[in-house]
Amino acid sequence: DQQVKQNSPSLSVQEGRISILNCDYTNSMFDYFLWYKKYPAEGPTFLISISSIKDKNEDGRFTVFLNKSAKHLSLHIVPSQPGDSAVYFCAASEGTNAGKSTFGDGTTLTVKP
Amino acid sequence: KAGVTQTPRYLIKTRGQQVTLSCSPISGHRSVSWYQQTPGQGLQFLFEYFSETQRNKGNFPGRFSGRQFSNSRSEMNVSTLELGDSALYLCASSVNSYNEQFFGPGTRLTVL
Numbered sequence: 001d002q003q004v005k006q007n008s009p010s011l012s013v014q015e016g017r018i019s020i021l022n023c024d025y026t027n028s029m030f031d032y033f034l035w036y037k038k039y040p041a042e043g044p045t046f047l048i049s050i051s052s053i054k055d056k057n058e059d060g061r062f063t064v065f066l067n068k069s070a071k072h073l074s075l076h077i078v079p080s081q082p083g084d085s086a087v088y089f090c091a092a093s094e095g096t097n098a099g100k101s102t103f104g105d106g107t108t109l110t111v112k113p
Numbered sequence: 114k115a116g117v118t119q120t121p122r123y124l125i126k127t128r129g130q131q132v133t134l135s136c137s138p139i140s141g142h143r144s145v146s147w148y149q150q151t152p153g154q155g156l157q158f159l160f161e162y163f164s165e166t167q168r169n170k171g172n173f174p175g176r177f178s179g180r181q182f183s184n185s186r187s188e189m190n191v192s193t194l195e196l197g198d199s200a201l202y203l204c205a206s207s208v209n210s211y212n213e214q215f216f217g218p219g220t221r222l223t224v225l
Contacts, residue, residue: 004155006155034213036216041218042218043117043203043205043216043217043218043219044156044203044205044216045216046213046214046215049213089155089156091156097169098207098211098212098213098214099144099146099161099163099168099169099207099209099214100146100158100161100168100169100171101146101156101158101214102158103148103155103156103157103158104155105153105154105155106155
């Protein structure tokens with residue numbers, strides 16, 4: 001049973017538009033959520049996180065929204081840039097166990113110039 | 114500050130052999146986690162070490178083991194390699210378990 005799901009394997013958007021990446025989870029014990037970005041031949045890089053006590057967290061062009069009742073989170077990138085093209089992973093953990101994160105399969109974002 | 118380093122970067126082994134992968138975390142980070150990534154799959158959690166103790170373990174067979182040294186460096190060992198063990202093995206470190214993780218570039222293991 002996959003506890004963190006990213007149902008869209010890929011997403012293509014035009015430069016300057018909004019990119020919305022989605023993630024669903026099933027484990028109600030998850031209370032800390034993270035997004036990582038991965039370029040080829042590199043390890044994932046932390047992007048932004050959100051705790052379950054919040055429903056929104058912003059960092060520059062990146063905003064993460066959390067809907068606890070729907071067990072759904074999304075990452076918005078505005079405006080999208082070609083350099084944002086990468087694989088994006090959603091991850092979740094149970095509070096103090098962030099060292100044991102459960103990852104989704106990733107969504108490949110392509111931003112076209 | 115130097116990032117997470119992993120050695121070797123690439124490794125080719127044959128079935129039945131064993132392999133040891135190494136990870137040096139960011140200075141000051143005490144938590145080290147290991148993940149396996151196979152094509153088309155997300156990162157699968159292997160185990161986490163904190164202050165030389167295994168704190169969490171994923172659903173992998175006992176052929177997968179690890180340890181952490183007093184300087185926080187960590188090693189992962191896979192014995193009796195199988196073809197299905199071919200994957201990218203990623204190491205991640207964090208100050209403790211409460212924060213985001215910093216990943217190394219990974220070790221690409223190919224089992225023939």
